[in-house]
Amino acid sequence: MIEHAYLIPLIPFFASFVMLFGGKEDPHSPMPWVGIGAMGVCLAIAVSIFWAAATGSVALPYEHNWHWFSLATSVAGRSFVYDMPVGVLIDGPAAVTLVVVTLVSLMVQVYSVAYMHGDIRFKRYFAFVSFFTAAMLGLVASSNLLVTFACWELMGLSSYLLIGFWFEREGPCEAQKKAFMTTKLGDSGLYLALLLIFAKVGSFQLSQIYQFFDKGLMPATIATIIGIGILVGAAGKSAQAPLFIWLPDAMEGPTPGSALIHAATMVAAGILLVSKTYFVFLASPTAMESAAWMGLITAFLAASMALVSYDIKRVLAFSTVSQLGFMMCALGVGGFTSGLFHLTTHAFFKALLFLGAGSIIHSVHTNDMRLMGGLSKKMPITFLTMLTAILAISGVPGLSGYYSKDMILANVWNHDHMMFWILLFTALMTAFYMFRLFFLTFWGDDRDHEKFHHAHESPALITGPLVVLAILSAFAGAGLNSNGLVYKLIAKPTLSVMAEPAAAPAHAPAAKEEPSTHEPLAHAAAAEPAAAVSEHAAVHEGGGHGTHPEGHLPGWLHMTAIALVFGSIMLAFFLYRGPAYPVADAIKANMGPLFTLLERRWYFDDFFYGLVALSDKAAALAFWIDANVVDRVFVDGWGLLARIFAQISDAFDNLFVDSAVDGVGGIGNDLGVGLRSLVTAGQVQEYLMYAAIAFSLAATLILTR
Amino acid sequence: MIEHIVFYSLSTLVLAAAVCVVTMKNTVHSSLFLGLSLAGVAGLFAALGADFLFAAQIMVYVSGIAVLIIFSVMILGRASDLHLRQVNEQWMAAILICVVSSAGLLKIAGAYRGTLALTVAKPGTHEIGRLFMGDWLLPFELISLVLAAALLGAVFFSRSEASR
Amino acid sequence: MTLAHYMTVAALLFLIGIFGALTRRNIIGILMSIELMFNAANINLAAFDRFLHPEGVAGTTLALFIMTVAAAEVVVGLALLLAIYRNTDTAYVEDYNLLKG
16 A cells, blocks of 8 residues: 555545636635545545554555656756756655644645635635645655645745634734744745755755665765754744744644644644754754753743633634644754654644634634633533543543653753753643643633523534544553654664664663664664553664763653643643632733733744844835936936037037038038029020030030040 | 132131131121131131032032021111120130130141042032932931921010010 | 041031020021021931941931921921010010010
């Protein structure tokens, strides 16, 4: 089945065009089922690929390329032939991600049939969702960085279209522009990285680039610049600091669209790209460290901003940014497996959270949590599924989020203790604000009787996907973690130039094989499950970090962390369980300027708007200079010179040329008048005389010859 | 010998008479001298052996045209005109023209200095008649038309006002 | 006598005729000068006939034609002259200036 992997991006692509151009725009159109059917097929293929990869029946990485075009050119006298192939490259992370993306997209589309019911652009929405999914799948499966970049840009387009779906209102229009421009700013860094890669390596094929890095042919500074470029691109797309400003505003779009794009899949693209090009970061410790710090700062800032939001979707948006920071930080400290594992589990529970929020909003017709309360009685399915997701994201043991977050914390502890404490504090904040959301929304008594009265459970098409995602949020983590499957599938790549003999792991209690072959991008570093606690990981760290036993935190720290999590959940309970929250209001009043800082999103928005205003003024100045200085001096001055010259030549013309012409005419005139006077006398003998003169001349001239 | 005397005397006569024609103040004298000159020309024709031409010259010119001119002069002439100048003011230019033209004409004439009459002149009246009625019939008829037209025109023009 | 003699005579007569045509004030004087010119041509023709084409009479015949035309011309001219004389009462050419301007 893996040989049909190329179909996975193509099927939704065609489905989106069929839906876009086929049929009329109709609020109850049956076209969405085309997209849902297409996505079902893709899910089936993706699951079969995953199953084959998990059971080991297919060798990864699987690559198949077709010839796309050839360039023959000569640069500076040297001729140059380049064949650009296009194809699929399925490795472990790709196999997992394909399942995640197709599954979440399918759930979102089924959900949207009920959620977007009756919208005037019903059919178009599904076309956009399918188109986006096709682009994302293309990015995941592509073997060629250029195609990856193209899919990256297409996702930016889809995000723009979906954020501004209700473009009659001001809010979505501003938000879509902000999203597009911010991600474009990041894309410029990525583009620079791609150019450098091509200039140095001469190919866009990921496998060939890996070979290049594997042999250590890339100088360290160039690798750092490439790494920074990729990080800038990832910062734009995955909403890291400072380019995260677009994600909270992107909540103007339809909620299921937000669930798919801004929670589970598109924002993960940056993380995926870093993982695909992980060899760059292995070759450049500076870039790795930058990634870690960028992720850490993002996670912390975003969690702090989520504490003060009362819009349910905004809290979830900040939560997304924070969790993406977690993932980036994990990748940055060398925890390749943990970062991508968290990406998988996060996709499930974040999509569930957004869809559940959509269900709530659909029911009570408001985003404001201060007007909600006691919805557990009215919306039981939503209540239970959201609870599952919130437990998962908070890292409560047993659910999927716990496994992945714990793995990340372990990696970070082994890297740097200070980072660990900041990250732990962020995890505690996460638990706190998620349970704050939970208690405000579902617990206790209602705050707005009118809305509560009209609240009702959502239809089956909405609650069905919620249930599916809840099951996955609960068990996917444990499932992937069992038998070290996640380490087998998502194995960290290494560079053979950097593998030292001392890098052999000698301490893991489990026996595992040292990778002796240098297969690109996947090592069979399978870890045997030694104990029930399957957090042992025999993953090499690249660079000069040496090796540490990874997998789990020291016992005491582990227990402390879990206790602190429960503590923050309790804190949230005590603060927000009742209809009114006086203690919270008192804290807010006392926080003062700190509160304003958090509410203004650490002034990042104002910073960027200030930059735009500055460039506006600079442009105005440039225009002023052009209009008043350049135009005056060069254009008008030239015109003045031309006019003076024209006047001079006019005078010359009148004075000399015209008088010469008149003179010639005058001569003609005088000659005519003079000659006429010869024959005006009317004397015939005079005329005869002229004839005689002519005769005499003729006689002499001819006859005397 | 005889030839020379005849030629020179006749030439002198013709030229002298012509000079008198163009210089005489009295128009009647002018016309008489014209008749004399024409007669001299007839004599030159005879010296050339063109007998019919000689006769025609006498009959047409001398006794026709010259007489006609004498009559016209008589009609037009006034006694007060006898002492007026008959030559206008451009006579010097005319003399100049004549002198200049004579250069060419006399040069051409001099080209035939050696041409002599090699045969005896024979009467050619028969031949003239043959030509008129033969090769040159058309010109002959046209000439008669011209004469008729001239005759009619003269009659027409000289009718007086009263008889129109 | 050579042809040159006769041609000289003819030429001189012709020139005298031209002189007369250019200078005579009286219109009949002009007519008479024109007659002289005709005669000069006739002399030339007769001389050519005698000296250059002795067996033919073409020159003489042409001279006859000229003579006829000259006669007709004199007739018409005099008739015109009489008509003009009746109108203008002068026979001097310098008074015939209606073409003036």
